[in-house]
C-alpha cells in the first residue's frame with residue numbers, strides 16, 4: 094500500500110483559507126467571501142442559545158479532556174437515516190480493526206453510536222487498484238465485513254478523485270489519451286462497484302471536480318486534462334451500469350455556503366437530469382468552522398439540492414473551533430465554555446439538516462473521524478503545531494458535549 098499523505102490537499106487548504114479569512118473579515122477579497130463574512134456574525138450571536146438536552150459537563154475537565162455524561166444515548170437510535178463516521182483501517186496506524194486497546198475503544202464507539210462507516214482512506218483509487226490489472230480488496234473487504242457483521246452500512250469513498258497521491262500511476266502516464274483514460278476509468282469503476290454490490294449502500298462516484306469559482310477543476314486534475322468534463326458523466330454511467338440500485342453521489346467541499354461553486358455543481362446536476370445521466374444525490378463534505386458558514390446559507394444550499402429531487406448527504410463533517418486564517422489568530426484550547434459553544438454549533442448543523450431535507454431525501458449525516466486525537470485537521474490546518482478538537486469524542490475517547498449537540502439537532506430539539 095502506498096504511504097498515506099496529503100500534500101495535495103492544497104486545493105482544499107486554499108478553499109479553507111478563503112473561507113477562513115472571510116469568516117473573520119480577513120484576507121480574501123472575493124465577492125462571495127465578503128457575503129460570507131457578513132453572514133457569519135449571525136452564527137456567532139446565535140451560538141449563545143441554550144441547548145435543550147440537560148447534561149453535566151465534567152467539573153474536573155482539563156483542557157484536553159472535557160467530557161459529558163450521556164446516559165444511555167446511542168446516537169444512531171435518534172434517527173432512521175444513516176449516522177456515519179469515517180474510520181481508519183488496513184495498514185493505517187490507528188486502524189479500527191487493530192487488535193489493541195485503541196482499536197477496541199474505537200470499535201466500542203462505532204458499534205454503539207454509528208449506523209454507517211466510510212473508509213477515510215483505504216477505498217480510494219490507488220488503494221483498491223494500484224496497477225492496471227491488480228485490484229487489492231483484502232483491507233476493504235475486512236472493513237466492509239466487520240461493518241456488516243455489526244449491522245453497520247458502508248458508504249463507498251471514492252471511485253474517482255483527482256488528488257494526485259491516490260490516483261493510480263498507470264492512469265497518469267503521458268501515453269494515456271482520452272479514449273484510453275475513459276476505458277481505464279470504466280474498468281476501474283465496473284470492477285470495484287461490482288465487487289461490492291449488495292454490500293455497499295452508496296458511492297461517492299466523483300469527488301471535488303469543481304473550482305471555487307464554479308468552473309471545472311482543470312489545472313490539477315489529470316482526468317480533466319485528458320478527458321475534459323466528459324469523465325464525470327462517464328463515471329456515473331459506469332457506476333449505474335455496474336449496480337442498478339446503489340446510491341450515486343457527487344461529493345465536494347465548500348458547497349454548504351452556496352455561491353459560485355454550488356451553482357457550478359447544480360448546473361451539472363441540471364444537465365444530468367435533463368439528459369438522464371444517473372445521479373442520486375449530492376454529498377456536502379462540510380469541512381466547516383465554528384463561525385462559518387451561517388446556518389441560513391447551509392439551509393439554502395441543502396434546499397437547492399432537495400428542490401431537484403436528489404438526496405442530500407453530509408459526508409465529512411468536522412467543526413474546528415480554531416480558525417488559523419483569522420487575523421491575529423491565537424490557538425484556543427478545549428475548555429468547558431468552548432465545548433458548549435461547539436455543542437451548540439453541531440446541534441444547529443444537525444437540526445438544519447433534518448429541518449431542510451425531507452425524510453425520503455436524507456442520505457445520511459457523517460462526521461470525519463471518531464476522536465479528536467485522530468483528526469486530519471491537525472496536519473492540514475496547523476501543520477501538527479496544535480491539536481484541534483473538531484469531533485464528537487475527546488482524546489481519551491470520551492463523549493463530548495458536541496455528541497449531545499448532534500443528538501439534539503438530529504432529533505429536532507432546539508439548540
Ligand code: XIL
Nearest residue numbers: 097098099105213214300378409469
Ligand atoms: C483525507 C483523510 O482524512 C486523510 O487521512 C488523508 O491523509 C487525506 O485525505 N476530502 C475528502 C477526503 O474527500 O478523502 C479527505 O480525506 C479529506 C478531504
